[in-house]
Amino acid sequence: xxxxxxxxxxxxxxxxxxxxxxxxxxxxxxxxxxxxxxxxxxxxxxxxxxxxxxxxxxxxxxxxxxxxxxxxxxxxxxxxxxxxxxxxxxxxxxxxxxxxxxxxxxxxxxxxxxxxxxxxxxxxxx
Amino acid sequence: xxxxxxxxxxxxxxxxxxxxxxxxxxxxxxxxxxxxxxxxxxxxxxxxxxxxxxxxxxxxxxxxxxxxxxxxxxxxxxxxxxxxxxxxxxxxxxxxxxxxxxxxxxxxxxxxxxxxxxxxxxxxxxxxxxxxxxxxxxxxxxxxxxxxxxxxxxxxxxxxxxxxxxxxxxxxxxxxxxxx
Numbered sequence: 001x002x003x004x005x006x007x008x009x010x011x012x013x014x015x016x017x018x019x020x021x022x023x024x025x026x027x028x029x030x031x032x033x034x035x036x037x038x039x040x041x042x043x044x045x046x047x048x049x050x051x052x053x054x055x056x057x058x059x060x061x062x063x064x065x066x067x068x069x070x071x072x073x074x075x076x077x078x079x080x081x082x083x084x085x086x087x088x089x090x091x092x093x094x095x096x097x098x099x100x101x102x103x104x105x106x107x108x109x110x111x112x113x114x115x116x117x118x119x120x121x122x123x124x125x126x
Numbered sequence: 127x128x129x130x131x132x133x134x135x136x137x138x139x140x141x142x143x144x145x146x147x148x149x150x151x152x153x154x155x156x157x158x159x160x161x162x163x164x165x166x167x168x169x170x171x172x173x174x175x176x177x178x179x180x181x182x183x184x185x186x187x188x189x190x191x192x193x194x195x196x197x198x199x200x201x202x203x204x205x206x207x208x209x210x211x212x213x214x215x216x217x218x219x220x221x222x223x224x225x226x227x228x229x230x231x232x233x234x235x236x237x238x239x240x241x242x243x244x245x246x247x248x249x250x251x252x253x254x255x256x257x258x259x260x261x262x263x264x265x266x267x268x269x270x271x272x273x274x275x276x277x278x279x280x281x282x283x284x285x286x287x288x289x290x291x292x293x294x295x296x297x298x299x300x301x302x303x304x305x306x
Contacts, residue, residue: 008256084252099135099136099289
C-alpha cells in the first residue's frame with residue numbers, strides 16, 4: 001500500500017497521476033466499499049469516509065479491511081485535521097475518522113508522501 | 127528532557143507521546159489530564175484515552191486550570207495532554223487566567239520543567255484551514271500559537287506526528303520509526 005496526503009489544492013492528484021501513470025484512478029466519493037476493495041488507486045479518499053459516515057456505517061475497521069483486501073492500492077487523501085475543532089458534531093466525527101483511518105493506513109503503507117505546494121516529500125519509506 | 131508532540135486531529139500524536147514516555151526509562155509516570163469532560167462526546171474521548179493508557183503505569187492528575195499549583199517528585203516522568211484544552215480552560219473557565227492565559231500556562235510549564243526528570247507535552251495544530259474566525263476563537267488560536275512557540279523554544283525536541291509518522295522539527299532521532 002502507498003499513501004499520498006496533504007492539504008486541499010496542493011496538487012496531490014496531479015502528483016499521484018504523474019508518479020503512477022499506469023493506474024486507473026477512482027474517486028472516493030463515488031465508490032462503494034466492494035469497488036474500493038478492487039481499485040488500483042483512489043483519489044479523495046476522505047470523501048469515501050464522509051459518504052460512509054453519512055450512510056451510518058462504522059469505519060473503525062476500514063484500515064485493516066483495506067490493507068487485507070486490497071494491499072496494493074494507492075490512496076490519495078486530504079488532511080483535514082489541522083483546523084479549529086468544528087462546531088458541528090458530524091464535522092468533528094468526520095475529521096477524527098479521517099485521521100484515525102489514515103493513521104491506520106499509514107502504518108500499513110510501505111511509502112507515505114506528503115504533498116505541499118505540488119512538491120512531494122516522502123515521510124515514510126519502509 | 128522536554129519534548130513537544132504536536133499534530134492534527136486523529137493524527138496518532140497521543141499514542142506517539144505515550145510511547146515516547148515509555149521509552150524514557152524508569153521513574154514515576156504521571157499523566158496530567160486537562161480535558162474537562164462535560165458531555166457524552168467528551169466522556170467517550172476521556173474513556174478512549176484511559177483505555178490507551180491502561181497498563182502503562184501512569185498516575186492520572188486532573189488539572190483543568192492552574193498548572194503552576196501542581197507539585198511532582200524529582201524522578202517524575204510527566205505527560206501533559208493536551209495543551210489545547212488547558213489553554214481553552216484558562217481562557218474560558220471561571221477559575222481560569224483569562225487574558226493572562228499565555229503567561230499563566232508558561233509559568234506552569236517552566237515550573238514543571240524545573241521540577242521533573244522528563245516532560246512530554248502534547249499540543250495541537252489548529253492553525254491551517256480556510257475558515258477564518260473572529261472574537262474568542264481567533265484569540266484562542268493566537269494564545270495557543272504563542273504558547274506553542276514558547277514551548278518550542280524551551281523544548282529539547284519538537285515532533286509533529288502525521289498519521290503516526292514522526293516529523294522532527296527540533297532535536298530527535300532521525301529515522302525513528304513510525305508508531306504502529
